[in-house]
Amino acid sequence: MTRSLSTVRVEPGEPLPLGLSEACDGFNLAVFSRHATRLTLLLFDGPHGALAATVPLDPDRHRTGDVWHARLVGLPHGAAYALRAEGPFAPAEGHRFDPTRTLLDPFASAVTTGPDGAGRCLVADQRFDWGDDRPPRHPWRDTVIYETHVRGLTAHPSSGARQSGCFGGVSEMIPYLRKLGVTALELMPVQEAAALGRGARDPETAAPLPNYWGYDPVALFAPRAAYAFGGAEAAFAEFKAMVRELHRAGIEVILDVVFNHTAEGGADGPTFAFRGLDNAIYYLLGPGGGYADFTGCGNTLNCNHPVVRSLLVDCLRHWVMHGHVDGFRFDLASVLGRGPDGALLSNPPLLEQIAEDPILRQVKLIAEAWDSAGAFQVGDFPHQAWAEWNARYRDDVRRFWRGDPGMTGAFATRLCGSSDLYGGDVGGPLRSVNFVTSHDGFTLNDLVTYARRHNEANGEGNRDGPREEFSDNNGAEGPSEDPAVEAVRRRQVRNLLATPFLSRGVPMLLGGDEFRRTQRGNSNPWCQDNGVSWYDWDLARRNADLVRFVRGLTALRQAHPVLAAERFYTAGEIAWFGPEGGPPDWHGPENRLGCVIREEAPAPGGLCLLFNAARRPARFVLPVPPASPWGVALDTAATPPGDIGEPGAEPSPPDPAATVLPPRSTLVLVSR
Known part of the structure; x- marks a missing residue:
């Protein structure tokens, strides 16, 4: 061993907890692998230092059941470690052990890449002064979600952030977010992910495209080092500091977690951890050992296997207990409900x-209640504790405002909280996360600027991204200087923007929509770490x-709690009418519609909502x-x-008895 690790002593250790945990005189390491015949521990002098020791773990001394373990007495903070696993290479039986591969500990809370390109787990000092941090615990009825990307929020020079593209940059945007009126920040994946996309290349330069979005996880317990100003060693501390500052501002943190697949992909993909430690346990496999793919990413985690299930629950606990997060949004959550045979x-x-x-x-749980293999469970997700991204809301609202015939009834149903999906004993309107745009698909500006996707830069021949956006370019494809088009x-x-704030359910705003952020017609910029995805704050x-309009929407919703009530409207609370009464x-x-909503709090009165999605004026x-x-x-x-x-x-309307709504417009009247 080198000097810094020369005094480390290896003892048998304990099988629990899994991962690396501090002991009174060092650290205990425990790793699950049922089918490995031998596990070897590699110790390094720091994240980029040389290999200091190779420690084979004796099955007779360092294994209890399916768990390999060792106590590392004297192991210092700042060291790094990795694993190698020996076992059968029998793909038809599900086994793909390769003793030449350097593997990550699936429970590692800090990871980096060594000089050889292989992953390393860091023995990072995770102590942190939380002060008097307390979760805001906003009830669902008071929640307004802002979905954003950690790097994209401040990477553009126009942000002026000192720690641009990092967790600290998010903290610098708190005054803006607070003034906007959002109560929860939903962050696209912050877990360590593959740096490059799955073989995608820039169509002009042939250079590999990056995995900008981060939906190819490598280490589920570790914050992404690229989002840390101080690198991998500081990543979790900087993440915690961001959460602490958001909490002080009354803003919750919801993490978008990817538990449906990993960055290891299919049989020809890279090996980071799971495949090399116990492929047959961690993944859903078909006949002959091939990977079942319900995600479109080459593999599917075997989520309901007891071992994998425990891993995922431990991961969520880790982010709640040690990261103080307030909730999770689960990517392709229908996969989490598939059994060993994929059903x-x-x-x-x-x-x-x-x-x-x-x-x-008691944390917020949000399901993207579908997957890439045909499952669509919006309104039918198996557990009522989970809210859902309401894709039917998105599509019906888009089609109503685009002017598709026959959408008035569907629009009214979405406005009232989607009782067709969440009525009866299914849970009520607050199970519905109401959104018009999200990271998947067009931004709001692009939804009204492009009739078709423009994803050529993604290197997939413009075949990727959502098939149907229900968008409308309103007279010209792309940016226009025509005043009529812009009006x-x-x-x-x-x-x-207004519709989700006038609807029962939980409104979600895609970051940047409040100032017409554009992705230049790209509806799937998962690999665009550039101005296509970054927030241009000059906009x-x-x-x-x-921006002022959106601040007004959050204030309007707060001033009229009837809009966010936990139950569906009764016949006595809402009355519908057409233009002539x-x-x-x-x-x-x-698509023309009006309603009167009666309210008792904070003072007796009511609201009159008028909508005209037609291309001609409507007199109400x-x-x-x-x-x-x-x-x-x-x-x-x-x-x-x-x-x-x-x-x-x-102010009072010009005529208290009637009003003319211009084409494509909304009018909200208040009576107190």
Whole structure:
């Protein structure tokens, strides 16, 4: 051994807990591998230092059941370690052991890459002063989610962030986020991921494209080193500091976690950990040992195997206990409900265990309730403790505002909390996370600017990305200087922003939509670590009126709790009408709709919501206000600042008996 590790003594150790844990005089390492015949521990002098020791673990002394373990007395912080596993190479039986591979500990909380390109686990000092940190614990009814990417938020020079592209950069944006009115930050994957995309190449330069989004996980317990200003050793401390500062501002942190597959891909993919330690346990395998692929990424984790299930639950506990996170969004969550044969289970043990776990049961759980193999469980996800990304909301709202005939009834259902999906004993409207855009697909600006995707830069011949966006370029494909085209786009952006805030359920805003962030028509920029994906904050300054509009939306929703109630509307609370005051044409060719919502708190009164998605004006006869005369709270056709008013200071409409809504516009009236 070299000097820094010369005094390390290896003892038998204990089989639990799994991973590397501090002992009174060193560290205990425990690694699961049922089918390995031998495990070897590699010790390095630091993240980039030389190999200092090779320690074969004797099965008679260092193995209990399926767990290999060793106590490393005197192992210092700052050292690094990795593993090698010997066993059968029999792909038809599911085994792919290769003793030449350097492997990561699946439970490692800090990882990096050594000079040889292989992964290393760091013995990092994880102590952190949380101070008086407390989770905000916003109830679902008060939650407004802002989905963003850690690097993309501040990587652009216009952000002015000192720690651009890092966890610290997110902290620097807190004043902006707080003023915007969001209560929860949903971060795209922060777990360590493969640096490069799965063989994708730039079509112009042939250079490998990066894995910018991070949906190819390598180490589930470790923050991504690229997001740390101080590198891998400081990654978890910087992540914790970000969470602490967000909590101080009253903002929760929700992590997007990828438990459905790993970066190891199919049979020809790289080996980082799981394949090399026990391929037959960790992955769903078909006849002949081939990988079942329900994710479109080459493999599928065997989520409901007891060993894998424990790993995933331990991972969530790790982020809650040690990272103080407030919730999780589960990518392709339907995979979490598949059994060993790939079939969807009626009562998946993993989902129930997460929902009932004593550490996890009070955090926010959000499912992307579908996968890439045809499962679509929106409204039918197996456990009521989970909220869902409501893809039907997204599509119906987009189609309504695009002007697709017959969408009025569907739009009203989404506005009221999607009782067709979450009614009865299914859980109520707060199970629905209402969004119009997300990282998957067009940004809001691009939704009203492009009729088709423009993904050529992704190197897949423009074949990737969502097949159907229900988008509309509103007269010109791409940016336009035509005032008429831009006027329609501005109204549509405001309509699509306003709708989730006027709907029962939990509104989610895609980061940058509040200032018309564009991806230049790219609907799947998973590999674009550049200006296509980065937030150009000059747009926020140029579109300050739109940022103000979104601040007004969060204030409007807060001022009228009836919009966010935990139950569905009763017949006495909401009354629907068409433009002339009679019943709406629920399935007619033009999408025009009005309703009056009665409210008791914070003061008796009501709201009148009017929507005209048609391409011609619509005259609405106004109902009698339930309290004082109507005041205009929101008008997407008005010139800013008249597009949204301050709560309690709404101006009177020109005509208290009737109003004409311009094409593609929303009007909200308030009676107190």
